[in-house]
Amino acid sequence: MIYTLDTNVLVYAADESFPLHSAARELRDRAAAEHHKVRLCYSVLLEFFAVVTDSRRVANPLPPAEAWREVSAYLDTFEVLYPDERSFARLAKLTDPYQVTRQRIFDALIVSMMIQHKVRGIYTENRKDFATFEQIEVLPWPPQTADDSARRRRLGNGT
Secondary structure (H helix, E strand, O other): OEEEEEEEHHHHHHHHOOOOHHHHHHHHHHHHHOOEEEEEEHHHHHHHHHHOOOOOOOOOOOOOHHHHHHHHHHHHEEEOOOOOOHHHHHHHHHHHHOOOOHHHHHHHHHHHHHHHHHOEEOOOHHHHHHEEEEEEEEEEEOOHHHHHHHHHHHHHOOO
């Protein structure tokens, strides 16, 4: 299956202060090893840069030059998807049935490009942002811990 990574995976992999840092690094490194099965959306790379250089959003912001080196490494490793007129036509078809509004348009554009380029799955911590789109699969990440499973059972949300 061809898949993509959402911004949060890349951000967590870059900043050791996040609890999911190790899991994100493992996923990112696995993706790099199987780069022929992975596509990244250009907007994910731009958002990554914006987040990792913002001291309000990360504990250890990167200087712009270092952040851009990481973006360049992603550009060198993965095929990057860019929107074209077909992406926007498909995006227009997603907005009404999925009631896309406000900032959600950016996730819908990722979905549009995924559909266009036959990318079937996305790894993201923000499952709810993508789960409503029937055309793609939100892949299981982050790994569940015993504490996560127990909490969901107590809340009646699965095993």
